[in-house]
Amino acid sequence: MSVGVTLATTRRILSQLRHDHRTVGLIVGVPSLLMILLRYVLDQPGMFDRVGPMLLGVFPLIIMFVVTSVGTLRERSGGTLERLMTMPLGKLDLLLGYALAFGLVSLLQVGVVLALSLTWLDLDLAGPVGVLVAAAVLCALLGVALGLLASAFARTEFQAVQLMPAFVLPQALLCGLFVPRDQMAGWLEAISAVLPLSYAVEAMQQVTQESGVTGTLLADIAVIAGCTLLALGLGAATLRRRTP
Amino acid sequence: MMNSTAADPPPTAVSVRDLRVRRGGRDVLRGIGFDVPRGSVVGLLGPSGCGKTTLIRAIVGVQIVRGGTVTVLGRPAGHPELRRLVGYATQNPAVYTDITVTENLRYFASVLGAPRGDVRRVIDEVGLGRHRDQVAATLSGGQLSRLSLAVALLGRPELLVLDEPTVGLDPLLRQELWELFGELAAGGTTLLVSSHVMDEAARCRRLLLMREGAILADDAPDALRARTGADDLEEVFLRLISQHVEAAS
Ligand SMILES: Nc1ncnc2c1ncn2[C@@H]1O[C@H](COP(=O)(O)OP(=O)(O)OP(=O)(O)O)[C@@H](O)[C@H]1O
Ligand SMILES: [Mg+2]
Numbered sequence: 163m164s165v166g167v168t169l170a171t172t173r174r175i176l177s178q179l180r181h182d183h184r185t186v187g188l189i190v191g192v193p194s195l196l197m198i199l200l201r202y203v204l205d206q207p208g209m210f211d212r213v214g215p216m217l218l219g220v221f222p223l224i225i226m227f228v229v230t231s232v233g234t235l236r237e238r239s240g241g242t243l244e245r246l247m248t249m250p251l252g253k254l255d256l257l258l259g260y261a262l263a264f265g266l267v268s269l270l271q272v273g274v275v276l277a278l279s280l281t282w283l284d285l286d287l288a289g290p291v292g293v294l295v296a297a298a299v300l301c302a303l304l305g306v307a308l309g310l311l312a313s314a315f316a317r318t319e320f321q322a323v324q325l326m327p328a329f330v331l332p333q334a335l336l337c338g339l340f341v342p343r344d345q346m347a348g349w350l351e352a353i354s355a356v357l358p359l360s361y362a363v364e365a366m367q368q369v370t371q372e373s374g375v376t377g378t379l380l381a382d383i384a385v386i387a388g389c390t391l392l393a394l395g396l397g398a399a400t401l402r403r404r405t406p
Numbered sequence: 407m408m409n410s411t412a413a414d415p416p417p418t419a420v421s422v423r424d425l426r427v428r429r430g431g432r433d434v435l436r437g438i439g440f441d442v443p444r445g446s447v448v449g450l451l452g453p454s455g456c457g458k459t460t461l462i463r464a465i466v467g468v469q470i471v472r473g474g475t476v477t478v479l480g481r482p483a484g485h486p487e488l489r490r491l492v493g494y495a496t497q498n499p500a501v502y503t504d505i506t507v508t509e510n511l512r513y514f515a516s517v518l519g520a521p522r523g524d525v526r527r528v529i530d531e532v533g534l535g536r537h538r539d540q541v542a543a544t545l546s547g548g549q550l551s552r553l554s555l556a557v558a559l560l561g562r563p564e565l566l567v568l569d570e571p572t573v574g575l576d577p578l579l580r581q582e583l584w585e586l587f588g589e590l591a592a593g594g595t596t597l598l599v600s601s602h603v604m605d606e607a608a609r610c611r612r613l614l615l616m617r618e619g620a621i622l623a624d625d626a627p628d629a630l631r632a633r634t635g636a637d638d639l640e641e642v643f644l645r646l647i648s649q650h651v652e653a654a655s
Pocket of ligand 2: 458459460497569
């Protein structure tokens with residue numbers, strides 16, 4: 163592992179994004195638009211205060227999942243991964259480079275959506291804003307790590323895009339966004355307890371409803387961070403220098 | 407006995423013995439063996455699908471092999487120390503098409519730990535000076551493959567493995583690139599260059615002629631001409647194949 167190579171990789175991914183204004187626009191614009199829609203669809207301040215922050219964790223996760231899985235798949239199919247694998251680049255350099263680049267992008271994304279929510283949309287937060295941002299960025303990093311892992315199971319861009327519903331939608335259904343987890347059937351709740359998105363949503367709930375940093379919140383953050391590291395480790399294991 | 411130092415490099419850059427590779431359920435390389443002497447340009451020729459890219463992938467250490475040994479600069483292929491010493495250009499240009507020529511080269515130079523000035527040097531060597539700030543996706547096919555070649559030249563590797571670097575280039579550019587290859591070899595670099603084009607073969611010190619996963623001939627162009635009694639290398643290749651087929655039947 164080398165810090166220099168990791169940072170060079172981050173810089174390269176950011177310059178790829180700099181040449182692709184439309185993707186950056188979509189990364190920031192889509193969740194903003196959805197948040198505005200949500201505010202006026204729900205049209206009750208209490209309801210928006212409950213659901214809004216949860217989406218602040220779910221959006222970055224989903225979007226970063228798609229962007230990273232397609233991005234790494236392009237490295238595989240375009241031959242740049244094969245080329246990098248003949249160079250002094252550690253697998254973790256590549257994965258951390260991706261995580262850092264998209265972590266920075268998610269900071270921009272979360273910042274814009276949160277600013278919009280707190281001003282125009284009148285979102286009411288009980289807890290500190292900084293913790294909410296940190297939790298949301300952590301969700302984005304989880305999305306990056308899952309996307310890197312998922313791309314190992316896709317041969318084509320079509321498959322990669324299909325993996326998003328497969329990886330993310332069951333989690334979104336079970337994470338407590340639609341139905342609180344303790345009101346689900348026992349077996350569904352048990353499944354939801356092993357899915358990382360459930361902890362992301364719980365963390366968001368904690369920040370919105372409790373004024374301080376609670377033990378539950380810290381536990382949630384630890385689970386999300388642990389899942390991120392696990393997914394990155396598994397992702398590194400699926401990257402092979404030698405292929406058939 | 408492998409106590410080779412920088413002052414005393416082993417005389418062969420690449421040494422392959424009984425290499426066998428299976429891909430997609432078929433034997434693609436069937437027990438290949440040859441040596442590439444240091445500081446020379448060796449051409450790897452053969453019809454499409456004969457296994458040139460597979461052999462090259464085995465040499466740069468990204469191909470899963472069934473058996474045999476591949477030794478590169480005194481170390482087994484794929485050894486971590488080789489990652490700075492071997493430059494590889496894949497058959498299809500492997501660069502990031504959504505960033506500029508310079509951005510691509512800067513990135514790969516950082517990964518290799520190559521000096522900063524290398525970016526400018528390799529841009530000049532492949533003649534992309536006027537396109538340095540152009541996004542790679544907008545380069546012509548030949549320009550894109552020269553960018554991919556430029557990446558392989560970063561850090562002045564001791565061994566350059568180039569998979570069809572001159573495809574899609576006009577005769578003038580091909581001439582220039584072969585002159586560059588000659589200069590590099592004169593400076594001590596070893597080059598293994600695959601090609602479809604037989605007239606390029608004449609510029610190599612040695613030729614490896616492949617067919618269906620086996621080496622048909624491994625010799626200097628003149629020796630091959632003498633052996634087959636043909637002047638034109640295309641003809642040499644055809645005669646070697648028919649000799650081979652006769653010998654087999
Ligand atoms: N990923 C793969 N899976 C299965 N078979 C493969 C794979 N890649 C190549 N092959 C097969 O291996 C054989 C050798 O392929 P290779 O790419 O080495 O040929 P080549 O000599 O480089 O051809 P060309 O001159 O057209 O580039 C071919 O028959 C090809 O169909
Ligand atoms: Mg080939």
